[in-house]
Amino acid sequence: MAAICSLFIINKSGGLIFYKDYGSAGRMDTNDSLRVASLWHSMHAISQQLSPTVGCSGIELLEADTFDLHCFQSLTGTKFFVVCEPGALHMEALLKVIYELYTDYVLKNPFYEMEMPIRCELFDLNLSQAVQKDRVALLGR
Amino acid sequence: MQFFGGSDVSPSPPAPTAAGHNANVMYMFNRNGVCLFYREWNRPLRTLNPQQDHKLMFGLLFSLKSLTAKMDPTSGDKGNLGVPQLPGQGCSFHSFRTNTYKLSFMESPSGIKIILVTHPRTGDLREALKYIYSLYVEYVAKNPLYNPGTPVRCDLFDTNLDQYVRSIS
Numbered sequence: 001m002a003a004i005c006s007l008f009i010i011n012k013s014g015g016l017i018f019y020k021d022y023g024s025a026g027r028m029d030t031n032d033s034l035r036v037a038s039l040w041h042s043m044h045a046i047s048q049q050l051s052p053t054v055g056c057s058g059i060e061l062l063e064a065d066t067f068d069l070h071c072f073q074s075l076t077g078t079k080f081f082v083v084c085e086p087g088a089l090h091m092e093a094l095l096k097v098i099y100e101l102y103t104d105y106v107l108k109n110p111f112y113e114m115e116m117p118i119r120c121e122l123f124d125l126n127l128s129q130a131v132q133k134d135r136v137a138l139l140g141r
Numbered sequence: 142m143q144f145f146g147g148s149d150v151s152p153s154p155p156a157p158t159a160a161g162h163n164a165n166v167m168y169m170f171n172r173n174g175v176c177l178f179y180r181e182w183n184r185p186l187r188t189l190n191p192q193q194d195h196k197l198m199f200g201l202l203f204s205l206k207s208l209t210a211k212m213d214p215t216s217g218d219k220g221n222l223g224v225p226q227l228p229g230q231g232c233s234f235h236s237f238r239t240n241t242y243k244l245s246f247m248e249s250p251s252g253i254k255i256i257l258v259t260h261p262r263t264g265d266l267r268e269a270l271k272y273i274y275s276l277y278v279e280y281v282a283k284n285p286l287y288n289p290g291t292p293v294r295c296d297l298f299d300t301n302l303d304q305y306v307r308s309i310s
Binding site (some may be wrong): 005006024025026028031035036039040042043046047048049050051054055056057058059060061062063064065066067069083084110 | 165166181183184185186188189194197198201202204205207208209211212213214215216217218220222229232233234235236237238239240241242244258
């Protein structure tokens with residue numbers, strides 16, 4: 001049982017490089033997921049422009065009526081965001097864990113081309129373990 | 142700076158101290174995207190001129206709403222991305238948070254959008270926005286001299302709003 005509804009990873013230019021759905025009603029098709037990802041990329045950039053004070057680095061948490069969206073941006077501009085139930089805990093920690101898996105199993109994979117869709121078996125395998133509900137609950141300790 | 146503005150390097154805004162220093166900016170739009178009301182209490186940074194700022198804010202809200210409607214993990218039939226939706230239709234959002242501010246959003250059934258920008262550590266402001274909407278109904282919508290769809294110029298609304306916003310923590 002996964003703790004999140006879906007995970008998106010977008011590269012620094014807003015292209016979707018990874019999308020995984022963990023059983024939300026009405027799964028998005030490929031086109032829609034690409035469009036949602038690039039839309040999020042632009043909304044993230046616009047939110048920085050509208051900041052009333054200096055040093056804004058974009059939306060971290062979006063609270064919708066039926067879900068929460070947590071976003072983490074790495075220093076290189078790759079954005080990771082998860083859709084989860086409202087009020088779900090430890091999502092920042094989970095995003096950091098996913099980022100670690102990305103650096104370990106994607107970036108260190110010699111066959112991976114930067115900014116291209118992620119197709120790495122080890123990443124998929126470790127990811128599916130990391131998002132398990134009981135695993136995520138342990139992140140709070 | 143765009144991509145390297147991590148939360149640990151950029152200075153976070155000073156924590157809200159005395160009452161009245163918590164809210165930064167408030168916007169109010171009607172359903173056509175006209176900015177009815179704009180007020181700022183504390184805004185050190187202005188990157189754009191006011192018209193462009195209002196347009197960008199309305200565009201951000203519109204697009205975020207279509208994004209949340211499409212992403213909604215609880216409903217099966219979500220329609221197409223970007224199709225305009227009536228107020229109350231589809232999954233909407235009530236706030237988002239960045240490292241420097243928190244934006245709370247409310248839309249009334251008539252399409253009036255109220256946006257309050259506050260310090261990032263502010264709690265849930267849904268009730269506060271409802272109260273601001275009731276102020277709007279009381280002092281603006283019921284004002285016989287007010288012409289719907291035009292910018293709000295009403296002293297009573299301003300003073301009551303200032304008073305209320307100062308109490309938000």
